[in-house]
Amino acid sequence: MVRVPKRILPLIVIAQFCCTSLWFAGNAIMSxxxxNFNLNSQALGQLTSSIQFGFISGTFLFALLTITDRFSPSRVFFISALLGAGFNLGVLHSENTLWSLLGFRFLTGFFLAGIYPVGMKIAADYFEKGLGKSLSFLVGALVLGTAFPHLLKSNITTISWETVILITSGLATLGGIFIITLVPDGPYQKLAPKFDSTKILQVFKNSKFRAAAFGYFGHMWELYTFWAFVPFLLKTYTExxxxxxxxxxxxxxSVIAIGTIGCILGGYISMQIGVKKTAIFALSISGICCLLSPILLLKGSTGLFILFLIVWGMAVIADSPLFSTLVAQNVETESKGTALTIVNSIGFAITIVSILLFSYLIEHYNAHYLFTVLAIGPLFGLISLGKKINL
Structure with a gap:
């Protein structure tokens, strides 16, 4: 039995938090x-979709070239963190237009592809047993990193939007340094012997892998659209x-960050009742929240509405590390990196469709009932997990 130093998981978690703070930096400073750059009313959806599209492009290319299965994950993480931090700084350019901002957010997202799924691959290379709990902490760090820019722009701080960009780029650089200097490649790492462009198709031939992947895809339809439009939902309530x-x-x-607790609770619960059952439980709760959203938005008291959002914020992400665990457990060791990366790529492609559709619906329909559209994702995920496949 391999003894893993106790510092490894906290270091991966801290690095993941630092680097994923790049993700919603643009959303937090949207106003x-x-x-400053005279953007139109649809810029939130466009800029959010741009970083998602960058992430999709990056993960697809990383998966196609089997980068995380052929090269040191720690080095890939470090290089991606530096490049992501650099392109994030591009937002500070005083002559930016919508198109240049879209380009910088795209490139930031592209190199996040070498951070989020690669961080999970590093964890999988260290923790063969208890992977669900380990990935729960890791995704919890992603949640905090995603929410962190909103905290920087809240009324408890008085920093400028430029400082938000500087802080997030600095954190990403620090996270990359942590990984390259303190987290060597794990004991369960098994590098693929050669480049294999067919590996993407091969993993989908596995029915267990497909069930886990399709459950993840349903989860992703809801997750990032909910996160991106939490400020809109709160603003609508005040109106x-x-x-x-x-x-x-x-x-x-708070609504996004509380998902960290949801991830950690989900990880511990999964050790008692199983990963699949826990994922079904979380996906069911978030789907119910989608359906209840019009009632709470229109009729709920302020305290009840905020409590509702807190519950939704916990449930909407709690299943994410569990799906990643199921994906990693149902492929060959030398294919884990590619499997995690391609599932992320497709999952985030789905978020673009969801976000852009939601942006369109907001412009043309009554916002009170729109969040029920997100229930399509959990329903699809539950159907996929409900199949008689022993995961």
Missing amino acids: DLAL LHSGIALNIPMLSF
């Missing part, structure tokens, strides 16, 4: 970007209930 003032950046941070 500032709109003011419907006159006289109520909410600290929207702080609440947005």
